[in-house]
Amino acid sequence: MAPRRDRDLTFDPTGDVLLILTENKSNRPNQQLEAKVSSRHLALASEVFRVMFDGGFKERIGPGQPIRRVPLPDDDAKAMMILLGILHGLSGRVPKTIRLRTFVKIGILVDKYQLQEAVEVYVDRWFQPLWDAAEYETCAGLAKWIFLTSAFNLDSEFKMMTWYAIYRGDQSIYDHGLPLPAAICTEIDRQRTTALEGLLDYLRDLIKRYTARGRPQCSELCDALVLGDLIKKLTRVGLYPVPEVIDASWTLETLFWKVKHLKFLSLCQSAAALPDQDPSGSELEWVPEARDCNLTCAIRAKVNELTAETHGLELPFETTRRRRSDR
């Protein structure tokens, strides 16, 4: 099939580069497109294009007219045409709204050619309706939005999405076929595992303290009650014996919630007849008056501390930057 070379594909009539794109349509054979573009516009917007045009690719296609043919077989044609419209200042060719699928394809090219700055204004316009309808309850949805917010340099949304993956993710996140840097997935997993292990270590340590020989934590009798109650309540939520290995399906959110809602007993508390009901009715925020031998307060404080230590990732993500300059 002859390549298409029409007005819609002319981004600059005096352009010096023909980008050879391949249009994949499910119901038709692949069609080659020749987009006439200005290398100057592309090189100004993208360091990757600048390096590319400094290289070879030169081929004469008309009398006295040096034109470079640059095949880009891996790039999505539709997304590239939208980007070419933006880079040549042809706003009439840029859609006002786009579908998520196209947004992802544009994101892949923006990431590849480092076009974040050039597309910023359009991304602001496209982003909000897609973000409002964003679906990130599944691992694939979450990976997609972590990739998009990182590709388009949307720092607060990136932080929010990565935090979501750390706190609510129930499995190790992976790229789902997107160019999502492995280092981002690794860091998400690291923060999630560190917090989970932090809680298990703390519980293990607590039990060790109460079973150790030597000076009791409070009195022998109070210690016995505290330990017995601790074991009973942890057993109830599946945490006794404290697991050696993290269950792959745990989320920080559910595990922390379970532990934070346990109310523990101690002899001193019972003897002082401290109320075991929150007078204000707010169950979670209330803790019995601080008594060292009642564990409710200490365990909730530990969970709060671990929660505060899990925060989303920041852009630019170190390894992402390194990966980009490696190219």
Ligand SMILES: [Zn+2]
């Ligand atoms: Zn006590």
